[in-house]
Amino acid sequence: VDEQKIIDFVRKSVSFQSPGVIMGIGDDTAVLKYDTRRYLLATTDTLVGDVHYLPDYFTPKQVGIKAIESNVSDIAAMGGVPTYAMISLILPRNTDKGFIQGLYSGIRMCSNKYKISIIGGNVSRGNQVSITTQMMGFVDKKNLCLREDAEIGDLICVTGMLGASKVGLELLKLKKLGKSINAFLNPKSNLQSAKKIAKYANAMEDISDGLATEIKNICKESKTGAKIYKNKIPIKKSAIKDSKILGKDPINFALYGGEDYEIVFTIPKKNVKYLEKRNCKIYILGKILPKKEGIFLMDDGRKTKLGSGYNHL
């Protein structure tokens, strides 16, 4: 099962598009007509036990929080704010009552924080726990940032330091300790920065599948190339420290790790000053190029290939 191949297949095989659809398959979040000022956003994300979270390490409450945060992150990456959510659970017959209570205490706490209404859902029986969250939100039309909106010459930036989440996962798998574990267990979307950036950015994505993959997605949809300066990629201190325990280079976690839920965006150089004025911390790490120049990493003046995703580690 190669997710990207399946999505490409679905995209080709789906034929009918109603006039209400501004952006369907092709971004993390669908964009739909709403009123004169706003678009309606809709996204969905699934957590599968043992795949997307580790039942031995996550409390049920943390699972509930992750279910909400990962979807908020997708809405934020469009320049929008979340409003409604539906939760579809698959639960084994012997599921502990405490699991469901803990899960919903996380869902409730996190959705209240963002003023998201839980408007419905579904409970099904199955042999493995999964939580599919569907979230809706709104975006001012002038703030909408699509993957396909990057322009040649834009600076490529991120909103925070990367790598800790996947370092934390590796530590857990090896039963080792380190501060990075906290980043993996308690993911947090960066809605506040995304809201500030949306007015000034062109393309935006949240870093759920790794920085390299997200930049490649932006380039694919925008039909551009990109240059990334390896030494400009901000790596979280805990990721650097804990990578030593793993005997691995932390840059690979920052580039390919994913689930950091920071925002990567492209912005015209002239707009950067507005973000500085608004105290929005950003890290500039590359530039959008014409498509024919390709997508590559600059490492001490040498061009190198940009790998793709966590599999690359």
Add this chain to the structure above:
Amino acid sequence: VDEQKIIDFVRKSVSFQSPGVIMGIGDDTAVLKYDTRRYLLATTDTLVGDVHYLPDYFTPKQVGIKAIESNVSDIAAMGGVPTYAMISLILPRNTDKGFIQGLYSGIRMCSNKYKISIIGGNVSRGNQVSITTQMMGFVDKKNLCLREDAEIGDLICVTGMLGASKVGLELLKLKKLGKSINAFLNPKSNLQSAKKIAKYANAMEDISDGLATEIKNICKESKTGAKIYKNKIPIKKSAIKDSKILGKDPINFALYGGEDYEIVFTIPKKNVKYLEKRNCKIYILGKILPKKEGIFLMDDGRKTKLGSGYNHL
């Protein structure tokens, strides 16, 4: 895992409701503000392999069709029409390419039929196939029919003959043949009738969990009782015939079987003539009563208890 208990728990534990929510948890479908004329509807439903469909008997295309039809049925039961859908798949690592292609040929065929745009989704790895469909649609405000809208004195009606789907499932499980199997493998929502009825009905529900359960849901939310005439319940011919093979009383399948996807609704007596004029076939089978009279079945002049759901068979 008792679905109703979990839903009741979720309903109590979810606290924040935004002003955009007309109806949240408590109906099959959420109702949200849209424009001056219409509400936005949102529903979700999950099919789990071996639970909601039997991989040995359903073709992948039939699974795709069922995923769409069951959600269309929920939108229809609000008096609305479906517009957008998102599909979230969980697939085991070894999933056959043919399964995905077949599934999407069903999803595509069925969504094109209803002019539904597939606007997004998600693919995750897991150890059991599941398909979670989230569907949106619109309803004219004046046509909205909620569970809670039944009025004392309303007639209780259904749009078609019942029982065949669950008889078909029982036949399949016993490896016996019969026409009812077709009803189980090829569920079809009754959007056409629902559209005609919505203008004149008070409460509406689609019969996914069985006639008795749906009527109880309507009574619970409308705070009423109900009287059902056992001999007025329309049973499909194939269900009657195939029940003999099973050695069971077909009325139990019609009352408790579910997945027939016809519509049960309550309507003021004076409005029935409008449905007749519009050639909308309906079966009148009971009456909404004050809550204190309870919910019961009339069997040859004797009051009997109304069971609940498929478990009752």
